[in-house]
Amino acid sequence: MDGQEGKATRKGPGAPRRNWRLYGVTAVGLAVVCGVAAAVGQVVRAGEASAVEAPKYAVGSGGGTKLDLPVRPTVPVTLTVYEDPRSPQSRAFAQRYAATFSHLLASGQLQINYRLVTQSDKQYGGSGAKEAAAAAACAEDQGRFAQFMDQVWQHQPAPANDALKDRNLLTGLAKKAGKINHDAFTLCVDRGQRNGWVAQSQSEFAAAGLGEAPVVQINGRPLPVPPAQLTPAELTSLVSDEAQRVATAATP
Template sequence: MSKAERERSARQRLAEERLKQAARQKQQRMLMIVLGVVAVVAVAVVVIVTVSNSGDDKKAPKYAGPLAPTSRQADGSIVMAKAGVAKPVLEVFEDFQCPACKALEDTTGKTIKEQAAAGAVKVVYRPFRLFQQEPLKSNSQRAANAAECAPADKWVPFHDQLYANQPEEGSDGFANKDLIKWAGEVGITGDAFTQCVNGGQKNASVDQATAYAQKAGVTGTPTLMLDGKKVGDDALTPDGLKKAISAAGK
């Protein structure tokens, strides 16, 4: 082998070694990145579990502030608004079995009530049955039927009572006897209500409300619409909702 050939061979071996070294360094960097991501995810999971567990034993405080007058519309929905307030209109599409709806009620339900009581907005509650699988479907149907049976002047406290006693997702719940008991705790009594709940007398109205939600383009709950337009996630917070209502009012 000539001197030139030996030099080319040496340069080739050096280049190959550098490539191998670069590959090893790249693998080490990737491993560190993966380990870092795993560590971050692990910390996030711990935080989420801790926060979730810390809230398991705490229910949102019951609303004790002023309420705008409530009335029931022909389609079964509930209007909450001061006299003469027609705009803007905030429609609340919800399912009493929906955990995200309960979360919205816990964080922003108070704001919705306060804004209606202040005359800033006309609120229309439109509960319906979102779930199609059991036992969620039946839970949702029974709760929505009971809400339809409730008199308008007691509807909001009963609405809040349903969320306060929401069954765990995937479990049987909202039994008629419990719905009647919770209604009694907010002042809804009498044979008419009991028979309405036990007989499922408002199931057809619940089905109509479900069809209306689907026609309105509601694909999940909770869905808030302000003057017919779906609000963004930023308006699902107390401050965000206040801003959206104020802007719509102008």
């Protein structure tokens, strides 16, 4: 009994010291392993951070890194509307479809691109269409194209009357449109800053042989019937059908 107690007594004090040394060696080993793993992880992460890999749907131009992340309409339907500021037919179309366009724009199904043309100047003589189109482009510089053209349609003179070339009339229409800086608008008009742009628009329109304004295209294709023979309800139906077609084509 005494011998066993002596042995037990001798083992007791030494065992904790040996255990602590074992724990210390183990802890050091774990620290080394964790340190190596952390260093490896840092190297891997550093490599990942420096790699240039664009997200799947990123876009770009010019052959460089694709840095743009586009958010597009779910169903992109675009109407391209060619209109002539001096044309009674363009005026009638714009006023007849104003409410329909507003409704379709609000629905999120549609965007509208306007193209200004000036063929009525050749038809009637003078430069009213060109002057009004250039003034509308100057209004667009301030984000007021639609409002300015609404005033043109409301106050459009008879086509044989070349009154739209009158700068005072155009300035007055800009004031009626509201929220257009008078000095910037007048400077743009007086300097003819948008005349070249208007001439290019008319040149491309004539070269395309699209006929007389107004002309309407849906996603780059002509409407199945001329605008004069179209009703607002039929146009709404065409846009809805095109939206469905685009959605179906985009479905994998």
